[in-house]
Amino acid sequence: MRWKWAKKKGVKESKDAGGEGGRVSPSEPRNAPAAAMGDRNSRRIIELAKLVGNSVCGDCGCSNPEWASYNLGVFICTTCATWHRKLGTHVSKVKHLKLDKWDDEQVQNMEEIGNEKAKQKYEQHVPPCYRVPKPGDPPVLQEQWVRAKYERQEFIHVDKQTYNTNEIEGRLMKKARDENKYYERKFSVSENCLKYYNKENSKEPKVTITLSELSVCLAPPKMKQNNGMQLSYMCDGSTRHIYVYHASGETIIHWYMAIRNIKLNRLLVAYPSATPEEVVPYLTNDFTMEGWLSKTGPSERDAYRKRWFTLDDRKLMYHENPMDPYPRGEIFLGHKDDNYSVSEGVPRGCKEHDCAFSLVTPDRTFVMSAPTREERAQWMKAINTVLERPLRPQDNQSKAEIEAKRKSSRGSRHSFFNFH
Ligand SMILES: [Zn+2]
Numbered sequence: 001m002r003w004k005w006a007k008k009k010g011v012k013e014s015k016d017a018g019g020e021g022g023r024v025s026p027s028e029p030r031n032a033p034a035a036a037m038g039d040r041n042s043r044r045i046i047e048l049a050k051l052v053g054n055s056v057c058g059d060c061g062c063s064n065p066e067w068a069s070y071n072l073g074v075f076i077c078t079t080c081a082t083w084h085r086k087l088g089t090h091v092s093k094v095k096h097l098k099l100d101k102w103d104d105e106q107v108q109n110m111e112e113i114g115n116e117k118a119k120q121k122y123e124q125h126v127p128p129c130y131r132v133p134k135p136g137d138p139p140v141l142q143e144q145w146v147r148a149k150y151e152r153q154e155f156i157h158v159d160k161q162t163y164n165t166n167e168i169e170g171r172l173m174k175k176a177r178d179e180n181k182y183y184e185r186k187f188s189v190s191e192n193c194l195k196y197y198n199k200e201n202s203k204e205p206k207v208t209i210t211l212s213e214l215s216v217c218l219a220p221p222k223m224k225q226n227n228g229m230q231l232s233y234m235c236d237g238s239t240r241h242i243y244v245y246h247a248s249g250e251t252i253i254h255w256y257m258a259i260r261n262i263k264l265n266r267l268l269v270a271y272p273s274a275t276p277e278e279v280v281p282y283l284t285n286d287f288t289m290e291g292w293l294s295k296t297g298p299s300e301r302d303a304y305r306k307r308w309f310t311l312d313d314r315k316l317m318y319h320e321n322p323m324d325p326y327p328r329g330e331i332f333l334g335h336k337d338d339n340y341s342v343s344e345g346v347p348r349g350c351k352e353h354d355c356a357f358s359l360v361t362p363d364r365t366f367v368m369s370a371p372t373r374e375e376r377a378q379w380m381k382a383i384n385t386v387l388e389r390p391l392r393p394q395d396n397q398s399k400a401e402i403e404a405k406r407k408s409s410r411g412s413r414h415s416f417f418n419f420h
Contacts, residue, residue: 041102045110049075049097053116059083059146062135069094070106072122072150073113079135083146091151122149125158128276129261129283138219138286140226144253163257166190166265172255175243177325182245189259192266194231196242207242209233211263215312216284218256222308222322227252232312237405239317241325260284282394287312289382290322294369300349304369311382314395315402316359331359331366332402336387338362342380359383363406 048054049065057065058074067081068074069092076084076094084092095102126132133141148154154161169188174196176183186197188205194214195205209231217230228245229252246252260283267279288311294304295318307318307328314334317327334340339362346356346367353369355376370376391399 041104041107042098044107045097045102048107048110048114051114053119054114056115057135058115058118059149060133060135060137060142066098067094067096068110070102070109072118073109074115074118075110077135079142080146083143084150086143087147087151121156122153123155125161126155127161127164127261128280129163129257129264131257131260131284138226140219140249140252144249147250148253163254163261165258166262168255168258170251170255172244172246172252175323180323185244187244187255189262192262194259211259211266214259216256216259217286217312218252218284220287220290222290229256234401237401237408239315239327239330241323241327243323256284285313288386289379291375291379292371293318293379294353296351296353296367296369298350298364300351302351304351304353309368309379311379311386314386314391314398316383330402330405331361332399333383333386334361334399335389335391340387342383342387344376344380 045068049068054065054075056063057077057080059076059080062077062079065075065077065080067076067078067084069076069084071093075097081094084094095106131141133145152160158164167188167190169186169190171184172187173182174185174187175181186200188195188197189211192211194209194211196207197204198206210233213233215232217232219226219228220230223230223243223245225245227247227249228243231242231244232239234240246255263283264276264279267282268274268276271279290308290310292306293309295307295309296302296304307320308322308324310317310319310327314332316331316333318329319327339360341360342357343360344357346352347358347365350358350367353367355371355373356367356369357376357380359366359368368379370379
């Protein structure tokens with residue numbers, strides 16, 4: 001075992017383990033040989049950090065890591081260094097590459113391991129359902145990835161991957177539909193359905209959601225809940241949102257990965273020639289964008305009203321409030337060749353507004369206005385990216401459901417005006 005040496009040698013723990021207190025001060029008097037050795041080690045560690053593999057964070061892949069865990073032998077970024085510190089120095093000993101002192105043994109350990117070898121060890125069995133975080137992903141996903149790798153060593157010991165299952169059951173805090181309170185509810189996933197129960201002993205679930213209808217978003221910032229998760233599904237032709245969280249980040253990630261795993265297995269059965277890598281992009285996706293926009297109606301007399309917009313894959317939803325259970329409206333975003341487009345400004349006959357933009361769909365033009373020019377540019381870019389992407393077979397079902405809902409609500413409005 002090429003890893004035995006790391007344990008045998010037992011990398012010496014220095015006084016400044018954890019990176020605190022070991023800062024090199026330029027004015028500090030030091031004796032000459034120690035200073036020379038320190039300089040040599042400082043130069044050496046910076047050189048090592050430039051090598052292929054080490055020049056990106058060993059945990060999240062962002063460029064130019066500024067820290068390292070000298071017992072684990074990985075170069076890491078500032079964000080991942082914070083997760084390493086939370087593990088405690090018995091798991092990871094973190095130092096800054098430039099601001100901390102490095103001794104010979106620590107530098108030697110970094111030289112002997114490095115990011116590529118560490119990856120071979122700590123990521124040897126990452127299952128396809130596991131969403132490996134990228135820079136900017138939800139903090140709970142990042143922290144639990146670091147804990148899973150080094151603290152629980154889930155990717156070395158496969159039996160620790162509790163999400164590798166087709167059935168889960170447990171309790172999550174669920175937001176009540178019409179009030180801002182959370183209640184503990186029993187949830188389960190089995191037979192390709194997610195269910196939740198309103199009463200502890202109820203035999204019948206309150207809601208049963210087919211997994212193919214379920215979209216899962218991890219820790220949307222509007223929840224202000226690090227361990228939060230938003231579940232959305234189609235209910236009577238309209239999207240319904242459910243908000244849940246768990247006090248433990250490990251538990252919420254367990255649910256998230258288990259749902260991904262069950263979805264993955266379903267897709268592999270449905271598409272026997274597909275590989276796990278091919279279906280992984282369809283398991284879950286965080287919202288592309290969320291935020292406040294003002295929206296006006298089709299008539300010149302219509303005022304601009306503030307709405308909370310959510311762009312979820314090909315679906316643009318608007319809500320009265322960010323945590324509403326149902327959107328007020330949903331717009332399917334098709335392909336640009338089918339008469340969908342987005343442009344700055346308002347169409348003729350529509351009220352002008354700062355930072356306005358128009359979304360043209362085959363049956364209606366939607367006019368919205370962003371709080372700033374920068375946000376307008378971000379929304380337009382995000383919508384354009386969707387309009388340029390070819391439709392997948394499953395997008396057609398979502399299109400049919402949203403359009404049927406739009407037509408039926410338009411129908412009921414007509415009858416209201418005609419008969420009252
Ligand atoms: Zn990182």
